[in-house]
Amino acid sequence: AIAVGEAVTGQMESTSDTDWYSFEITQQGYFYLDFEVDKYATESQINNGWDLEVYTSDGQNMIYQWTGFKDNFTSKKMPYEPGQYYIKIKNDWSLSGYAPVNVGYSITVHEQAATGWESEFNSTRKTANPIPTDTNTIYATVGKNDKDGDWFSFGVATRSIVTIDLRYDGRATSDERGNGLSVELFKENETTARSSATGRTEDYT
Secondary structure, three states: OEOOOOOEEEOEOOOOOEEEEEEEEOOOEEEEEEEEEOOOOOHHHHOOOEEEEEEOOOOOOEEEEEEEEOOOEEOOOEOEOOEEEEEEEEEOOOOOOOOOEOOOEEEEEEEEEOOOEOOEOOOOHHHOEEOOOOOOOOEOOOOOOOOOOOOEEOOOOOOOOOOOOEOOOOOOOHHHHOOOEEEEEOOOOOOOOOEEEEEEOOOEO
16 A cells, blocks of 8 residues: 555566555545656666556546656646545556566655545536535546546526636646537536537637
8 A cells, every 4th residue: 555645666577567556545635646767767678668547446447547658757636535546557568678677666646635626526417516606616637538527516596697717727738638628508407508618629718
């Protein structure tokens, strides 16, 4: 098990080796990972690099994935509820001459208590996260694949004009934004969107 905030070291012992780690999140907010490569490792030793995956407590449901990375990196923020999670690290290529066998690495889990963040899993209307009424703003991140959808709820006391502002993290690259995000607005118990916008790769109102 990994203690939050403490680095754990490891390495791939063979081309088919896989390392699993468990960790416990205790605060509502988000967590993220720091992965560091042995500073003395050469490019030829690292080869095609590593894959890293994060799973929920059953070890079956993958929630985030990064593939083929060859250098130090910090993951995106993962806004999941307190509980147990697993990390799986493996060679990006399991062929001799391509895998970073015997190259040391370290992995550190960080957690941050925070309000105003989404809390996965909020991928259905029934599990929608309420948007805080004091700020009318909620922060979110997209999961490992295109199927991750986030639902949020809010209420209005009187007949109103509703404006939705979609803002990207300023550090998000064009590759990370991909084909963009879609936004749909539904009234309670209705199945047809009152308003929608698709493929937004830039900030949108």
